Amino acid sequence: MPLALLALAIGAFGIGTTEFVIMGLLPQVAGDFGVSIPTAGLLVTGYALGVVFGAPLMTALGTKVPRKRMLMLLMGLFVAGNLLSALAPAFAVMMLGRVVASFAHGAFFGIGSVVAADLVAPEKKAGAISMMFTGLTVANVVGVPLGTLVGQNAGWRVTFGIVAALGVVGLAGIARLVPDMPRPEGVHLRHELAALKNVQVLLAMAMTVLGFGGVFAAITYIAPMMTRVTGFADGSVTWLLVLFGLGMVGGNLLGGRFADRALMPMLYVSLGVLAAVLALFTLTAHKKVLAAVTIALIGALGFATVPPLQKRVLDQAHGAPTLASAVNIGAFNLGNALSAWLGGLVIDAGLGYTAPNWVGAVLAASALVLAVLSAALERRDGTVVASGLPTRERTTVHQ
Numbered sequence: 001m002p003l004a005l006l007a008l009a010i011g012a013f014g015i016g017t018t019e020f021v022i023m024g025l026l027p028q029v030a031g032d033f034g035v036s037i038p039t040a041g042l043l044v045t046g047y048a049l050g051v052v053f054g055a056p057l058m059t060a061l062g063t064k065v066p067r068k069r070m071l072m073l074l075m076g077l078f079v080a081g082n083l084l085s086a087l088a089p090a091f092a093v094m095m096l097g098r099v100v101a102s103f104a105h106g107a108f109f110g111i112g113s114v115v116a117a118d119l120v121a122p123e124k125k126a127g128a129i130s131m132m133f134t135g136l137t138v139a140n141v142v143g144v145p146l147g148t149l150v151g152q153n154a155g156w157r158v159t160f161g162i163v164a165a166l167g168v169v170g171l172a173g174i175a176r177l178v179p180d181m182p183r184p185e186g187v188h189l190r191h192e193l194a195a196l197k198n199v200q201v202l203l204a205m206a207m208t209v210l211g212f213g214g215v216f217a218a219i220t221y222i223a224p225m226m227t228r229v230t231g232f233a234d235g236s237v238t239w240l241l242v243l244f245g246l247g248m249v250g251g252n253l254l255g256g257r258f259a260d261r262a263l264m265p266m267l268y269v270s271l272g273v274l275a276a277v278l279a280l281f282t283l284t285a286h287k288k289v290l291a292a293v294t295i296a297l298i299g300a301l302g303f304a305t306v307p308p309l310q311k312r313v314l315d316q317a318h319g320a321p322t323l324a325s326a327v328n329i330g331a332f333n334l335g336n337a338l339s340a341w342l343g344g345l346v347i348d349a350g351l352g353y354t355a356p357n358w359v360g361a362v363l364a365a366s367a368l369v370l371a372v373l374s375a376a377l378e379r380r381d382g383t384v385v386a387s388g389l390p391t392r393e394r395t396t397v398h399q
Contacts, residue, residue: 003177004115004119004177005119005128006173006177007170007174007176007178008112008116008132008135009132009134009135009138010135010173010174011135011167011170011171011173012108012133012136012139013139013142013143013166014139014143015078015136015139016136016139016144017144017147017163017166018078018082018101018163019047019105019136020144021143021144021151022043022044022047022098023044023144023220023223024148024152024222025147025148025151025156025159025223026040026043027040027227028151028152029043029094029156033094037221037224038344038347041221041343042340042344044336044340045336045340046098046102047098047099047102047105048102048333048335049099049102049333049334049337050099050101050105050333051102051103051105051106051329051333051336052331052333052337054099054102054104054105054330055105055106055326055327055329056106056323056330057103058103058107059106059110059111059326060323062107066180067114068174068178070111071111071115072171072174072175074107074108075108075167075170075171076167077100077103078104078108079164079168079171081097081100081101081103082097082101082160082167083097083161085098085101085160086157086158086163086164102333105329105333106326106329106333107326109132109133109325109329110323110327110328110329111325111326113129113132113314113325113329116128116129116131117129124260125311126260126307126308126310126311127256127260127307129256129307129311130253130256130257130259130307133303133307134249134252136248137245137249137251137252138245138249139245140241140242140244140245140248140249140299141245141249142245144241145238147159147162147163148237148241149235149238150162152235152238198316200312200374200377200378201316201317201324203370203373203374203377204309204316204328204374205313205327205328205331206367207309207367207374208309208328208331208332208335209334209338209367210363211270211274211305211335211363212331212335212336213335213339213363214274214275214302214361214362214367215274215299215301216335216339216340216343216360217278217340217343217360218281218298218343218357218360219244219298220336220343221344222240222241222244222295223237224353225285225353225356226240229285229352229353229354230285230288230291240292240295243292243295244295244299246299247296247297247301247303248299248300249303251303251304252303252304254300255303255305255306255307256307259308263308264371264374266305266308267305267308268368268372270301270302270304271301271305271364271368272365272368274301274302274305274364275362275364275368276361277294277297277298277301278357278358278360278361279357279361281294281354282354282357285353286354306332309328313325339356339363342356342359343359343360
């Protein structure tokens with residue numbers, strides 16, 4: 001694999017750390033600002049919505065900017081947002097910092113996915129995308145647990161200061177390793193927008209919202225669920241997040257490997273089993289060992305969907321994939337925001353800290369229904385399900 005993929009993975013590592021570390025620090029942040037845990041959970045929702053709106057906005061603004069330079073600008077924005085969060089004197093200011101950082105997220109992964117896919121042969125595109133997303137998943141094995149541990153012992157502000165420093169490292173890696181890749185001639189914003197009218201692209205994005213939303217419904221409130229229901233000590237949350245991260249790494253790599261071979265079957269299996277595991281989590285959350293195993297499975301099954309969904313969008317938006325790719329990253333985070341909000345609602349309704357698991361199961365099952373519908377439409381139109389590209393339109397497009 002090209003070294004440029006390592007640089008993209010480094011940037012993804014920093015972004016993944018700031019996105020997920022807040023979940024292990026919700027009790028500390030809530031206590032510091034004097035707000036409830038569901039209110040603190042809005043920091044997850046705010047970040048996710050920032051990605052949803054920031055992804056198309058930043059991508060559109062960067063249509064005339066070479067991709068390497070745009071990636072560097074996005075990492076600079078990421079650093080600024082995390083510094084603002086670290087220094088925030090009030091909850092509203094921290095929310096602003098989260099939103100600023102989130103504006104870099106979607107466009108970075110969207111543009112990065114296109115760059116990663118363009119660096120390798122067509123039959124290795126999903127694998128290349130999964131290599132970039134490995135930085136995101138490794139962040140949950142290393143960055144998030146360490147950030148949680150630091151936040152619990154030295155304060156959550158120190159954690160966000162370290163995350164800003166990670167962003168600087170990512171910026172340096174991109175500057176050094178990513179080759180100059182100017183935007184190809186003849187592809188304009190109107191072409192990118194036209195790709196969003198493709199029914200299969202829209203279905204893939206809807207699958208992304210619902211499927212990944214199922215993961216976040218449970219994981220957003222993992223700290224209070226594990227400490228107040230399962231009986232783990234506060235310090236154990238760090239190691240539970242390590243298990244979640246290990247599951248993410250394994251699922252992401254498997255998803256990338258099998259998406260290049262059998263994309264839709266990979267989605268059927270991962271989404272179907274994810275829905276079942278989330279439903280069972282309402283029971284396994286009461287037993288420490290079973291809860292730990294379930295958390296790892298949720299990470300693996302959730303991230304097994306990432307490479308195939310991202311590749312499917314790139315394939316179906318052939319010829320103008322950059323905006324569609326970025327919007328799909330926003331779709332992941334729209335799922336995060338939706339599920340975090342719904343999870344907070346069921347907790348506030350007095351249904352308990354395991355109730356978000358039922359929300360997640362319903363969302364994942366809905367994504368599976370859409371996957372089946374998408375494949376049925378492809379068969380009706382005489383297209384090839386496994387590749388995601390119509391036989392009559394399967395061409396290699398260099399971005």
